[in-house]
Amino acid sequence: MPSSSSIQECKPPPDKCRxxxxxxxxGTLLDHDTYEYRDALEALNYIRHQRIPLILCSSKTKTEIEHYRKELGLEDPFIAENGAAVFIPKGILDTRDMTFVEYRDYKVIELGTRYSRIKDLFAAIKAETGLKLSGFSEMSVDQVVELTGLGRDMAALAQQRDYSEPFLFEDAPWRVLEEEARLADLERAAEKRGLKIxxxxxxxxxIGDNDKGKAVQILKKLYETEGQVLVSVGLGDSPNDFPMLKNVDIPVLVKKKDGQYAPWSTVKKVILAPDVGPKGWNRAVLNLLR
Ligand SMILES: [Mg+2]
Incomplete structure (x- = not known):
């Protein structure tokens, strides 16, 4: 079993830590089923009070993330669609060395592949592998509602994608070995086209050749300023979070709704939050920061 550590303090003096x-x-800040974050309110309030940047980093689309960012009163950058794009509000962070496009009030650093191309290649991969996959772009809003438990409005926002195609195997579930073999076929077909699963x-x-880790690296670099020791914390629940967790100083894994952790063996020194989703998030963050 790989090593994990208990909740630890920031090593530099706290006033020198940013x-x-x-x-x-x-499944992390939001409950897997209800998409609520009320169990994390204590830690969220503490973070707001301490003016600690809270960067939402999700497979969700920009409009879905903006919904939560607004609700939470956040003005920090955010990362959409599994690291495909970093949205930086204009007026913060020195981006003069970066290549970005302007979108509304944001500077957007694009790391992903455009959705039109992703959809074309998704069709090509399906044809090549013969696997029965159903992608978000092929689903009705009602199907997305049924699969996600989202309300219709949020499901519609989830379908407004720019860089990635969520999908399921139509004939799941099957035995684990069978799943791994099919995934391996898919990954080969994706890799040939410069994409990843x-x-x-x-x-x-x-997705394109992007992940949450690359986006995190970019933002960390932009935040590194005037002699402050930057202490980065990352919280996640699933394999798509591992690149993020590998690129922060303090990686935290919360329990999934079944009470288990995603197999984290590739992430070093991970802190295992003592509870599921937002409850685990709350306790881990408060234990770390207070
Ligand atoms: Mg998750």
Whole structure:
């Protein structure tokens, strides 16, 4: 079993630390089924009071993330669609060395592949592998509602994608070995086309050569300023979070709704939050920061 550590304090004196918190949404800050974050309110309030940047880093689309960012009163950057795009509000962070496009009030650093191309390649991969996959772009809003438990409005926002195609195997479930063999076929077909497959809490995702870790690295670099020691914290629940967790100082894994942790053997020194989703998030964050 790989090593994990208990909740630890920031090593430099706390007044020299600048915390930067990256968090996944579904199944992590948001409850897997209800998409609520009320169990994390104590820690969220503490973070707001301490003015610690809280960077939402999700497989969700920009409009879905904006919904939560607004509700939470956040003005920090965010990362959409599994690291495909970093949205930085204009007026913060020095981005003069970065290549970005302007979108509304954001500077957007694009790391992903455009959705039109992802959809074309998804069709090509299906034809090549013969696997029966159903992608978000092929589903009605009602189907997305049924699969996700989202309300219709949020399901519609989830379908407004820019860089990634969430999908399921139509004839799942099968035996684990069978699943692994099919995934291996898919990954080969994706890789040939410069794409990757990653796995979130509910869906697989066909994405470009991006991941949450690359996006986290970019934001960490932009935040590194005037002699402060940057202490980055990352919180997640699923394999698509591992690249993020590998690129922060303090990686935290919350329990999935069945009470188990995603197999984290590739993430070093991970802190195992003592509870499921937002409850685990709350306790881990408060134990770390207070
Ligand atoms: Mg998740």
């Amino acid at each position: 915390y930067l918190i990256f968090t996944d949404l579904d 990653t796995r979130g809490g509910r869906f697989y995702h066909l």
